[in-house]
Amino acid sequence: MIKLGVMCSGRGSDLQSIIDAIADGKLEAQIALVLTDKPNVMALERAERAGIKNLCVDRKLCADQLSFEAKLLNELRAAEVDLVILAGFMRILSPTFVRAYKDRIMNIHPSLLPAFPGAHAHRDVLEYGVKVSGCTVHFVDEGTDSGPIIMQAAVPVLEGDDEESLAARVLEQEHIIYPAAIRLYVEGRLNIKGRKVCIV
Amino acid sequence: MIKLGVMCSGRGSDLQSIIDAIADGKLEAQIALVLTDKPNVMALERAERAGIKNLCVDRKLCADQLSFEAKLLNELRAAEVDLVILAGFMRILSPTFVRAYKDRIMNIHPSLLPAFPGAHAHRDVLEYGVKVSGCTVHFVDEGTDSGPIIMQAAVPVLEGDDEESLAARVLEQEHIIYPAAIRLYVEGRLNIKGRKVCIV
Numbered sequence: 144m145i146k147l148g149v150m151c152s153g154r155g156s157d158l159q160s161i162i163d164a165i166a167d168g169k170l171e172a173q174i175a176l177v178l179t180d181k182p183n184v185m186a187l188e189r190a191e192r193a194g195i196k197n198l199c200v201d202r203k204l205c206a207d208q209l210s211f212e213a214k215l216l217n218e219l220r221a222a223e224v225d226l227v228i229l230a231g232f233m234r235i236l237s238p239t240f241v242r243a244y245k246d247r248i249m250n251i252h253p254s255l256l257p258a259f260p261g262a263h264a265h266r267d268v269l270e271y272g273v274k275v276s277g278c279t280v281h282f283v284d285e286g287t288d289s290g291p292i293i294m295q296a297a298v299p300v301l302e303g304d305d306e307e308s309l310a311a312r313v314l315e316q317e318h319i320i321y322p323a324a325i326r327l328y329v330e331g332r333l334n335i336k337g338r339k340v341c342i343v
Numbered sequence: 344m345i346k347l348g349v350m351c352s353g354r355g356s357d358l359q360s361i362i363d364a365i366a367d368g369k370l371e372a373q374i375a376l377v378l379t380d381k382p383n384v385m386a387l388e389r390a391e392r393a394g395i396k397n398l399c400v401d402r403k404l405c406a407d408q409l410s411f412e413a414k415l416l417n418e419l420r421a422a423e424v425d426l427v428i429l430a431g432f433m434r435i436l437s438p439t440f441v442r443a444y445k446d447r448i449m450n451i452h453p454s455l456l457p458a459f460p461g462a463h464a465h466r467d468v469l470e471y472g473v474k475v476s477g478c479t480v481h482f483v484d485e486g487t488d489s490g491p492i493i494m495q496a497a498v499p500v501l502e503g504d505d506e507e508s509l510a511a512r513v514l515e516q517e518h519i520i521y522p523a524a525i526r527l528y529v530e531g532r533l534n535i536k537g538r539k540v541c542i543v
Contacts, residue, residue: 255475255497258458272539275455275495277475295475297455297497302542339472342502 145329146175148224150215150232155186156314157230157251157321162193164322172329176222178215180234196222202234212240219244226328229283230321233262238285246335248283249328251321253313255279255295260288265306265313276300276309278317280324282335291340293333294324345529346375348424350415350432355386356514357430357451357521362393364522372529376422378415380434396422402434412440419444426528429483430521433462438485446535448483449528451521453513455479455495460488465506465513476500476509478517480524482535491540493533494524 149158158177164170177190177197190197200218205211211234219227229250241248254264255277261267268276277297284290296316300309327333327342334341349358358377364370377390377397390397400418405411411434419427429450441448454464455477461467468476477497484490496516500509527533527542534541 255455255458255473257471257473258455271457272492273455273457273495274492275477275497277497292472292474295473297475297477 145172145225146223147172147226147228147325148176148178148219148222149174149186149190149228149230150178150180151184151186151230152180152233153184153186153231155184155189155230157317158186159189160318161228161230161322161325162189162195164326166193170322170326170329172226172325175224176218178218180211180232186231208237209239212237216240216243226325228321228325235287236283241283241285246282249293249321249324250281250283250288250290251317252279252281252288253310253317255297256281256288256292265309268300269304269306269309274300276313278313278320280320282340291335291338293327293340293342294320296320345372345425346423347372347426347428347525348376348378348419348422349374349386349390349428349430350378350380351384351386351430352380352433353384353386353431355384355389355430357517358386359389360518361428361430361522361525362389362395364526366393370522370526370529372426372525375424376418378418380411380432386430408437409439412437416440416443426525428521428525435487436483441483441485446482449493449521449524450481450483450488450490451517452479452481452488453510453517455497456481456488456492465509468500469504469506469509474500476513478513478520480520482540491535491538493527493540493542494520496520 174195179186179199180202182199187197200214202211227244227248256279259267275297279295280293282290298313332343374395379399380402382399387397400414402411427444427448456479459467475497479495480493482490498513532543
């Protein structure tokens with residue numbers, strides 16, 4: 144059974160969608176560990192409630208990025224994690240971290256990449272005035288939101304949308320495609336060729 | 344009745360979708376003129392067959408961009424065109440031309456802008472490896488494929504797609520949203536606010 148390490152910074156709603164997919168038999172995997180970079184976030188509660196090992200590696204208590212990532216890597220290795228799942232994890236990971244789990248880190252981003260990368264996707268989408276947005280599951284490479292794309296879902300932007308209403312609509316699709324993308328990985332159906340992911 | 348001037352460079356399949364929408368009573372407008380920048384292209388035939396005034400302003404017979412655009416503008420004005428429709432018109436228009444029909448030039452682009460602007464959208468989409476592409480109807484501003492977005496439609500990129508198969512799938516949506524976007528204009532429902540288009 145593939146072991147997942149899920150890293151979150153906040154509510155953990157994407158984490159919940161993975162917990163639910165496993166509980167519902169839609170995803171054959173085990174969440175070995177939930178890690179957060181902040182204490183007292185809801186993601187930890189969700190993990191606790193589901194009986195999943197969870198802990199916070201508080202970034203603010205780490206001397207620097209290097210020691211922060213060293214602690215994360217130690218925990219992931221101790222839990223024998225095969226695939227790292229970033230689920231609303233709001234820290235950029237260094238090339239060293241990315242290389243340690245090369246082609247084994249997934250992220251979900253709330254836009255149709257390569258459009259609107261970065262930490263304020265919904266705001267940027269609304270300011271630009273696009274009529275279609277969406278979400279993207281991708282492997283993490285050494286750039287920001289630039290890695291090979293696994294799945295995407297389109298979501299309409301509606302008249303009168305604000306960041307909150309758009310985020311809620313996109314989140315519904317995130318909760319569908321993230322477990323589905325992890326399932327493809329678990330089933331060995333993802334082939335990375337250069338910067339593209341072929342689904343076999 | 345709003346008079347359209349449709350400018351094409353090739354097959355004119357988007358032109359045909361507009362001709363058909365008018366014939367089917369789905370769009371109340373009149374195509375006053377079809378202009379091309381090349382002789383002997385199918386767009387001219389389609390216009391001829393539909394009884395629409397058409398002519399080629401051959402770019403290669405014009406001394407420079409300025410004289411080319413002056414001829415285009417003369418023809419559009421002589422035909423009393425209200426709204427200029429770029430339908431596979433493969434020339435960049437100068438700021439002078441754009442200002443002459445400020446907020447009255449529409450273009451369709453075969454990607455979900457702002458992703459994949461430029462003349463090789465499908466190739467760029469496939470090279471990047473996105474899983475969702477689409478098409479965009481936008482007002483033309485002084486940049487390239489950068490103007491306020493009116494409508495977009497998402498289209499899946501499928502395993503094994505090449506430029507031709509993807510283009511065909513996107514074209515189906517182009518033929519739906521271009522007449523629909525023109526209809527919104529004709530009905531007075533498009534409000535440009537800064538770089539955004541509100542549909543009222």
